[in-house]
Amino acid sequence: MNLILIEPHELAGDLATLRDRRATHIRQVLRGQPGATVRVGLLDGPRGVATITALDDELIELRCAWEQESPPAPRVDLLLALPRPKVMRRLWAQLAALGTGRLALTNAAKVERNYFDTHVLEEATYRPLLLEGLQQAQDTRLPLVSIHRQLKPLVEDRLDELFPHTLRLLADPAARETMHDRIPAGFAGRLLLAVGPEGGWTAFEHDLFARQGFVGIGLGPRTLRTDTACVALLATAHAALANV
Amino acid sequence: MNLILIEPHELAGDLATLRDRRATHIRQVLRGQPGATVRVGLLDGPRGVATITALDDELIELRCAWEQESPPAPRVDLLLALPRPKVMRRLWAQLAALGTGRLALTNAAKVERNYFDTHVLEEATYRPLLLEGLQQAQDTRLPLVSIHRQLKPLVEDRLDELFPHTLRLLADPAARETMHDRIPAGFAGRLLLAVGPEGGWTAFEHDLFARQGFVGIGLGPRTLRTDTACVALLATAHAALANV
Known part of the structure; x- marks a missing residue:
């Protein structure tokens, strides 16, 4: 603390x-x-x-x-295919510590349905973990959390409301562009990062994201575990935003 | 895998x-x-x-x-004040997956001595975890590991041998410069990142590093847990190297 x-x-x-x-x-x-x-x-x-x-x-x-001023809300939001409960439990505090404005946890073709039936997704479980992360990082901005059992209506209908005016980036092992390539010089806005399940997004899901303006970013030739990938992406995103 | x-x-x-x-x-x-x-x-x-x-x-x-060619060795090395065994256990696979050329684990004023008396530091324990990280990331380069019970002789006498020709960076919450600021345009060399214990380096230790040419880099206003900080720093370092 x-x-x-x-x-x-x-x-x-x-x-x-x-x-x-x-x-x-x-x-x-x-x-x-x-x-x-x-x-x-x-x-x-x-x-x-x-x-x-x-x-x-x-x-x-x-x-x-x-103090007079509150710290600004983090400039990065996350749309994350729900990982295994054990991984998700470890992620809450880290996402808050690294700086996540809003977190939407979602189903996807390669997410197992029973991942949703866990108390790791209950506010009584995750709120203390988010607070722990904020206290570690000396931040006060509690990430806004929403949980979505269907990907399609989330991506097609709710992004403008949940993540208005964000640059939409899809973490994609096949993408050659980096975060740095995708953020325009002088960019002062917010980022939305979409991170898929361990098995990746399906072709259908890729299309769904592409139609809503998401562009792919790679993380180099290494395939990372979801929790490592989330931390790496958030850190790289904040570093890129600080240096454009 | x-x-x-x-x-x-x-x-x-x-x-x-x-x-x-x-x-x-x-x-x-x-x-x-x-x-x-x-x-x-x-x-x-x-x-x-x-x-x-x-x-x-x-x-x-x-x-x-x-294939004809072996993958290149990762261009980032890590000098890490030994974290708690529980944290270290979680780190092995992640460090290998993110790409760590050489890892030196060291004592420091704010490292508890009994952290060294753990089987997490035995090769029989950590080698399978490193292999797991490599198999996740599709890499073949096993990080070189050394363990140092004294910081001063490591930093004063052994850096040129263990980490020849590296740009030496010290993660420092007080530093205003970012990784991006410290890496010269067109840099094609290797980085050595020094990461301190939860309580930070002492003033004496800071001097020790400064005398060996380390320059500070911050990670923004957020204080991160050691494991999160290591993942964030390695990811940011690799991203910075890919974009200079």
């Missing part, structure tokens, strides 16, 4: 009272004492600094001073 | 006999039959195509036809 995230409903004026893992972290890892300060963030709001005003074995009270 | 890796000692002329997980994979996942072909790679040698010449419940015999 490089930042203690506080939710708006936990604030009373500029005071927050913590009793959970965050309090334990301040007590045991940061070795906080009354009067000391810790870095805080307001969920979907600004970062700031908080002074410990009370601390005992049960609770910690913080007086927060917020 | 997107490629079946065969070790030189397993070859008799152009024939290889497999009895282990690779045979199971060919039988059960690829549903190989006599006469069918599978993609193969010779460890640290060329890739190729193999024809199944015999197959039963116990073994599979392959007749291999190798």
Whole structure:
């Protein structure tokens, strides 16, 4: 936890009272004492600094001073064919830490149906993992998550609403163009990255994406596991956006 | 397994006999039959195509036809402060899949000593994981691994031998320059990336690296977990090398 995230409903004026893992972290890892300060963030709001005003074995009270500006939302969104539950569990925190504006998890021909029947997709499971990633990365912007059991209506009907004004990129092992090739000089907009299942998209699915303006990007000659590929793509995307 | 890796000692002329997980994979996942072909790679040698010449419940015999050229060694090396065993276990296959020429694992002030007393650092444990990563990525180049219990002699005395002629980059949350900024246009050489422990390098360690010509690179404002940071840095490095 490089930042203690506080939710708006936990604030009373500029005071927050913590009793959970965050309090334990301040007590045991940061070795906080009354009067000391810790870095805080307001969920979907600004970062700031908080002074410990009370601390005992049960609770910690913080007086927060917020910065003027909230951090900008990450400029990369992800449309991801749902991976195996074990892989998805590992991904939540990493996607939040790397910076994902919106995440749409979707079915595809090569996604197994039973992947959807898992508590890894329940908000009660994934929200704490997303918060963990944000606290690691010192961000406050909770990725927006939606889950789609049908790919076709998602790609044909809902992209403009969910991902307005994005440059649409399809990760494609067969593509020769790189992220760098596809992002125009001076590009100041947002990216939508579509990442397929382990077995890849079918020809039908490729067409579906192509008709909605997606262009392919490769990641070199290496075939990566979904979780490695997601981290690699997000990192490369953010690096490319920072350097155009 | 997107490629079946065969070790030189397993070859008799152009024939290889497999009895282990690779045979199971060919039988059960690829549903190989006599006469069918599978993609193969010779460890640290060329890739190729193999024809199944015999197959039963116990073994599979392959007749291999190798390409002329071996894939080039990855152009990125890694000097990594040893992470927690659990994290290191997850990293092996990913580092091999992303492309790591040489990996030096090292102690540092903020590495816990007992991290070295783990079977995750035994070759019998990590070699199969590296092979798994290579087979995923269709590479044949096994990363060279060395383990160093003292940082100072490694950085002061052994870098030229272990990592000759590399551009030396230190991942540093405080650095403003990006990978892209640090790689000269037209650069055709190799990179050495130094990645610190969760708590970062100490000021003494920073000086040690600076005196050996390392320059800092940031990864933006986000602090990442070691495993995420390694994947992100390797991906960004390979993307930057492909685009200079």
